[in-house]
């Protein structure tokens with residue numbers, strides 16, 4: 001078995017490992033985040049936007065002291081579904097906002113619309129419109145353009 005991996009650091013010292021492999025990635029996704037480990041399908045190895053989307057999830061992992069993935073999965077309890085969906089919505093909008101920073105201007109509107117559709121359809125969340133996702137992703141995009149975070 002062979003795989004390629006790369007290391008980077010968040011805030012200069014928190015390690016993030018990016019592994020290029022088709023394993024452990026759910027169907028329909030190009031990459032997947034497991035805390036400080038990200039897995040990217042080899043065919044997207046040059047997709048800086050996707051890689052940075054997943055790295056943004058690693059930042060979410062670190063800044064919540066490891067709780068972000070737990071927040072995301074609390075929806076298995078019906079009474080926490082709303083809370084969990086709000087977290088997933090926020091985390092994904094932020095990650096897609098980051099991803100948008102790597103999209104060229106001709107594709108920008110198309111990508112913003114596509115990412116908004118992804119947020120409301122691919123993560124099993126309910127109660128959010130494409131318009132809401134669009135607004136939220138754009139808000140994060142503008143924040144990232146002002147300063148990295």
Ligand SMILES: [Zn+2]
Pocket residue numbers: 053057091092095
């Ligand atoms: Zn994501």
